[in-house]
Amino acid sequence: MAPAGQARRGFSFQEDNLASPADSYHAAPLKIVEYPDPRLRAKNKRIGTFDESLKKLADEMFDVMYKTDGIGLSAPQVGMNIQLMVFNPVGERGEGEEIVLVNPVVHKSSKNTFSYNEGCLSFPGIYADVVRPASVKIDARDINGARFRVNLSGLPARIFQHEFDHLQGMLFFDRMTEDVLDSIRSELKALEKKYEDLTGQPSPENIDNYKQRQQFAAGFSRT
Structure with missing residues (x-):
């Protein structure tokens, strides 16, 4: 997630949804995957090896986040399809609290909601x-595999929900109203064209043919 206004259903516990060491293999340096790369819609496996x-x-994800002015x-x-x-x-190294969540699930979300001007590193600019929702109660594991439950509200809750959506293969425009989506449609089309120019492949998404994902309309459910 990117700071506002700056240019700056869960998975089952089946074995086939558990990440293997190969799923978490990565070559440095990590790079931000931009819309409409299909990895942003792919299934993300649970992590079982800590x-x-x-x-x-x-640590490398934090490095990328800070270098791209993200929070x-x-x-x-x-490009790593795992639940992390x-x-x-x-959003500054050495300030605030660095939070790592593994295999998070939403236990409960508040009925109170609020609107916020969101950005996303996968949608530059x-x-x-x-x-x-204004607050969420979540279950997760930490980087060492220890289970915990925590309540988040305000900006931390907003950031968590944005990143949690990514782990469900959902993008922030899936939650926008039609009017709001229309206001950024041309920018999304530009990213689709950029993808086609870079890859030589047709875009896997076409915002002109987009239909709201009804399964996400109600927000979170317990997973």
Whole structure:
């Protein structure tokens, strides 16, 4: 997730949804995956191995996040389809609190909602209003594999929900109203063309043919 206004259903516990060491293999340096790269919509596997490789990946994700002026980053945004996110609401190395969440699930979300002008590192330079619950209660594991439950509110809750959506293969414009989406449609089309020019392949998404993802309309459910 990018700071506002600056240019700056979960998975089952089936074995086939568990990440292998190969799923978390990465070559440095990590790079931000931009829309409409299909890795942003791919299924993200649960992590079952908590080792030095995972810690190194989390550290490198923080490096990428800070270098790109972000405040949150999910593994699929760097091409890793596993359930890992990092964030720091302050967005500055050495300040605030660095948070790493592995295999997070939403236990409960508030009925109260608020709108916020969100940005996303996978959508460079694009900002638009998104309505989300004001607070969430989540279950997760830390970088060492220890289970915990925590309540988040305000900006930390907003960042978590944005990154959690990424882990579900959901993008921030999936939660926008039609009017808000229309306001950034031309920018999304430009990213689709950029993808086609760089890859020589047709864009896997076409915002002109986009239909709201009804399964996400109700927000979160317990997973």
